[in-house]
Amino acid sequence: MNAVTFTWSHGANRYDVTPAQHGGTLREFARFVARHRAPSKARAGYICAPLGNEGHRKAANALQRAWLALDVDDIDPAAFVEWRLHLTRWRGFGWPTARSSPEAPRERVVIELSDEVSRDDGVRIGDLLQRDVAENFGVAVRLDPCQFRAEQPAFLPLADAVPFYLLGDPLDVPTWLAQAPPAPPPPPPLDEAAAELADVRMRCLLGRLQALRLLRAPLHNHEGYALHCPWVALHTSESGVTATAVLYPSEANGWRGGFSCLHSHCRGRRLRDLLALVSAVETTEAEHVD
Ligand SMILES: [Zn+2]
Structure with missing residues (x-):
């Protein structure tokens, strides 16, 4: 299948406020990330959700996307194998972050979604993922909730990072959203x-x-x-x-x-x-x- 199913923004470095827009298959997305590995943490670029309007990286410009990034901050080495096995239920790819070490593994994971989601729904699914991780791993694995915000940069791997690939299923958006508590009421709308x-x-x-x-x-x-x-x-x-x-x-x-x-x-x-x-x-x- 050659259809463009994923769209993402690519910031050339951490200071890039108007990242370039890209699209492709999951395979192309994974290759893109692998190809943009950085020589050092200071020079690492990032990906985030596709952006509309004038293209500034901010919440109001976030477009829908069929993926979520996980920032796995803290993994107890004793739980590492179980965690990776847990991830294999989904389809996607990941990489160890710049601060990762065998004693304190940290990683970023891109998970394919069955449907494109808005920024709000991405955050709602992120909350559920956190709950799911807490139920399965307690405090042995911790996700950074900020990463579920569409505009949050996910920094790209360093040159020596070895990516990994997940061959399960896309996360089924309708099933997950059905479990999500309703979104908090919006501020009273202007009549x-x-x-x-x-x-x-x-x-x-x-x-x-x-x-x-x-x-x-x-x-x-x-x-x-x-x-x-x-x-x-x-x-x-x-x-x-x-x-x-x-x-x-x-x-x-x-x-x-x-x-x-x-x-x-x-x-x-x-x-x-x-x-x-x-x-x-x-x-x-x-x-x-x-
Ligand atoms: Zn007067």
Whole structure:
């Protein structure tokens, strides 16, 4: 089979933030890793999940991939043979890491998955793999959970490292995910309809404030507009230029927008007070026109 079933990123060294994108069969993936063995740990490149957008190595750019890397941090030499036998259930390949020694073996393993997984599902399967390893080996084998993050670099072997190959089956993604606890709830999503309304209301309000000559200047942080306070008659002291401001909808104000005036008489006033005042002024003006 010549289909491209694996895609991966290759960083030329640890500082490479925009790794090159590659694809191929499992055999080609394994050969690629073997061919990119490094003369020293400092010069080792890495692989990670394929990356989209502008290609920077970060979580938001991680694309789906049909493999997971295991960073096996700590293997009790007494459990080493059992561990390797355990691995043979899967299909993939691995290599001892730069810090590996017979007294303290450490290795990286690439396991083939039956399906491509998202970054989140990769982490969920990783949690299950850790549980599986803990059930079978206790503390004799330890996996680094960070390695299950798609964007985490898996450093490539050194020149003298001898790779090994696993001839079992791809890890069956649906079966494993069915055992995974549900993903934690995402942060409360922005209600798009409400945000749209707040946005329209804000633009409308700014237009009216402009017409009423109450707008002063955009805030330096681009988060709102400094105003002449409409309640300035109640202020007991002079205003700083940005003492009074209307704030654009943002995460900080729940995407509703806001109003703030630092003068003590205005402390309790909110955006709704400003909206009410502006619409009251307009009603009065409309009555005059009639
Ligand atoms: Zn005020």
